[in-house]
Amino acid sequence: MPSETVTADIHCVTKWSKLDTSWRGVSLDTLLQPVEATAEYVLAFCDGGYTSWSQAFGTDHEVLRGVGTAARTEDVHDLGAERVQAQAVANDSTGGGRMEKSLYERLGGVDAITAVVRAFEDRAGKDDRISQKFARTDLARLTKEFVDQLCEATGGPCTYTGRNMTETHADMGVTNGEFDAFMEVLVATLDEFRVGKAEQDELVSMLRPFRGEIVEVDSSQVGTALPSTFVPAPAL
Numbered sequence: 320m321p322s323e324t325v326t327a328d329i330h331c332v333t334k335w336s337k338l339d340t341s342w343r344g345v346s347l348d349t350l351l352q353p354v355e356a357t358a359e360y361v362l363a364f365c366d367g368g369y370t371s372w373s374q375a376f377g378t379d380h381e382v383l384r385g386v387g388t389a390a391r392t393e394d395v396h397d398l399g400a401e402r403v404q405a406q407a408v409a410n411d412s413t414g415g416g417r418m419e420k421s422l423y424e425r426l427g428g429v430d431a432i433t434a435v436v437r438a439f440e441d442r443a444g445k446d447d448r449i450s451q452k453f454a455r456t457d458l459a460r461l462t463k464e465f466v467d468q469l470c471e472a473t474g475g476p477c478t479y480t481g482r483n484m485t486e487t488h489a490d491m492g493v494t495n496g497e498f499d500a501f502m503e504v505l506v507a508t509l510d511e512f513r514v515g516k517a518e519q520d521e522l523v524s525m526l527r528p529f530r531g532e533i534v535e536v537d538s539s540q541v542g543t544a545l546p547s548t549f550v551p552a553p554a555l
């Protein structure tokens with residue numbers, strides 16, 4: 320089968336990128352072209368440990384099983400009586416890629432994220448551990464920026480245009496305890512919306528690394544006052 324070299328940039332929804340990544344081999348499009356089947360999806364197990372599924376392109380198929388070395392993978396495509404073998408494509412453990420639904424899609428898109436953010440703000444405003452910090456905040460701005468940030472970070476079609484996390488939370492005097500409380504309020508909101516455990520864990524893992532940019536006081540104290548020197552962002 321015709322072999323080709325493909326060079327592409329990988330942009331993972333969790334924000335890492337690997338540029339100019341090359342694969343050599345037979346593309347799945349070519350490999351699957353002669354196959355006639357009625358399945359809607361293809362599931363590929365990559366030698367490097369990745370499992371990937373995607374909607375079948377016109378022709379349909381069931382399972383691709385990758386066997387071989389990282390540089391030269393032999394894929395066996397077995398469809399009952401029909402058996403197609405070909406050189407397929409992989410270079411290293413990052414080469415397989417994961418083509419599952421983005422976290423954005425699994426959360427239910429921008430409307431669901433907006434509903435979660437609004438409910439979160441409601442809870443945060445009533446939670447004595449963190450409510451004081453929001454006393455002078457323009458809520459319309461916070462909603463828009465938080466939605467855009469979550470939408471973009473989870474792989475959605477939004478662009479976050481707000482300030483970075485250090486600038487946003489500067490002089491707010493947020494403690495470690497308040498950061499934890501903020502995350503707990505978020506998880507409680509996700510529970511309220513019956514967001515699955517896997518999606519919750521993914522979102523929390525995405526946000527937790529911001530701790531270093533947000534926390535200014537290394538203390539477990541909660542409910543600390545918003546310093547009078549804090550200058551809130553203007554309304555949009």
Ligand code: HEM
Nearest residue numbers: 449452453456464465481482487497498501526529551552
């Ligand atoms: C991972 C955790 C957090 C994320 C992702 C986050 C995200 C954001 C975003 C996107 C904004 C709007 C930025 C803008 O207006 O340009 C914002 C503002 C704000 N955040 Fe956070 N935040 C986090 C943690 C916290 C914590 C722990 C507190 C306090 C307990 C807090 C309090 C606030 C307040 C009061 C504002 C409004 C600031 C203003 O009025 O200018 N945030 N945050």
